[in-house]
Amino acid sequence: MGKIFCLMGKSSSGKDTIYRELFKRQDISLKKIIPYTTRPIREGEEEGREYHFCNEDQVAQFQNANKIVELRAYDTVYGVWKYFTVDDGQVDLADNSYLLIGTLETYVKIRQYYGAAQVVPVYIEVEDGERLLRAIAREKEQKIPKYTEMCRRFLADSEDFSEEKLKDAGVSVRFENEKLENTIDKVAAYIRQQVC
Ligand SMILES: Nc1ncnc2c1ncn2[C@@H]1O[C@H](COP(=O)(O)OP(=O)(O)OP(=O)(O)O)[C@@H](O)[C@H]1O
Numbered sequence: 435m436g437k438i439f440c441l442m443g444k445s446s447s448g449k450d451t452i453y454r455e456l457f458k459r460q461d462i463s464l465k466k467i468i469p470y471t472t473r474p475i476r477e478g479e480e481e482g483r484e485y486h487f488c489n490e491d492q493v494a495q496f497q498n499a500n501k502i503v504e505l506r507a508y509d510t511v512y513g514v515w516k517y518f519t520v521d522d523g524q525v526d527l528a529d530n531s532y533l534l535i536g537t538l539e540t541y542v543k544i545r546q547y548y549g550a551a552q553v554v555p556v557y558i559e560v561e562d563g564e565r566l567l568r569a570i571a572r573e574k575e576q577k578i579p580k581y582t583e584m585c586r587r588f589l590a591d592s593e594d595f596s597e598e599k600l601k602d603a604g605v606s607v608r609f610e611n612e613k614l615e616n617t618i619d620k621v622a623a624y625i626r627q628q629v630c
Contacts, residue, residue, distance in 0.1 A: 436531035437628055438548060439464070440541040443558035444591035445584075446569035448611040449535050452558060455618045456533060462625050464533040467524055470496075473515040486520075496520050504536075504543030519544065527552055531629050538595060538603050554628050555605045556621060560612075 441449050456464060471485045472493060481487055493516060496502050505518035519540070525532060527548070536544065545553040560568070566588060573579040607624070611617040 435552070436527040436529065438467070438525070438527070438532045438534065438544060438553045439556050439625060439628075440544060440553060441533060441535045441556045441558065442538060442541060442595075442605070443560075443611075444565065444595050445587040446565045446572060447558040447560045448568075448614070448617065449558055451614065452611070452618060452621060453533065453535055455614070456622060456625070459618070459622050462622050462629075463531065464625070465530050467519065467532050467534045469517060469519050469534070471515065471517045473510075473512075473517075485517075493518070503547045504540050506537065506539065521547070531625075538599055538605070541605070542603050554625075555603070555607070556624070557600070557605050557608045558611050558617070558621075559608050560610070 441453055443449050456462065457466075468482060469485055470488055470493075472488060472490060475481065475485075475487045479485070493502075493505075496518075501521045503519040503521050505516055507514050507516045519534075525548075534540075534544075541553065541555050569584050569588065570581075573581060573584050609617055609621055609624075
């Protein structure tokens with residue numbers, strides 16, 4: 435039986451980087467679960483690659499069919515954007531294991547839906563000062579750096595991933611993302627150990 439690995443961590447802890455690298459590994463075999471969103475598609479994105487892009491009518495249809503595994507709604511300056519996971523037949527735990535990036539809330543809901551035995555949290559952490567430096571460096575590279583949003587997320591994350599919440603969610607295994615190659619090796623070894 436396969437597992438769903440839920441990669442979590444505060445902003446700039448390295449989730450996207452680790453996610454990409456794990457799919458390149460030859461020693462583990464993981465599939466993606468493509469999430470859904472109501473936010474507009476961005477330049478460079480492709481339907482079905484980063485997300486399935488849909489409208490509110492489609493959200494309602496999934497809701498009526500009880501197909502929504504978890505949903506997060508964000509009140510943005512452009513209106514409410516929803517990000518969610520759908521039980522649309524992508525997941526076949528009899529044959530495969532999966533990797534997704536999520537919030538603590540995502541992990542808890544996915545665990546409720548598929549069962550605790552099937553869902554494994556992979557929590558990534560970086561010392562706050564170092565993480566902030568990485569966030570600033572990443573933002574600086576952007577055409578229009580959004581430092582205010584970066585600071586908002588930094589503060590929100592200390593609430594969203596508080597020690598209390600991590601404990602309540604049963605997240606005890608942690609991976610310190612200092613040297614990237616070492617982190618990836620450690621996470622890959624953990625995944626190998628969990629799937630056999
Ligand atoms: N071990 C590492 N050492 C140094 N820099 C790193 C390391 N891991 C990731 N980074 C860099 O840190 C920045 C943040 O990483 P990444 O975008 O993967 O984080 P994230 O957790 O996905 O962030 P967010 O949730 O904000 O999207 C990137 O510029 C990335 O290249």
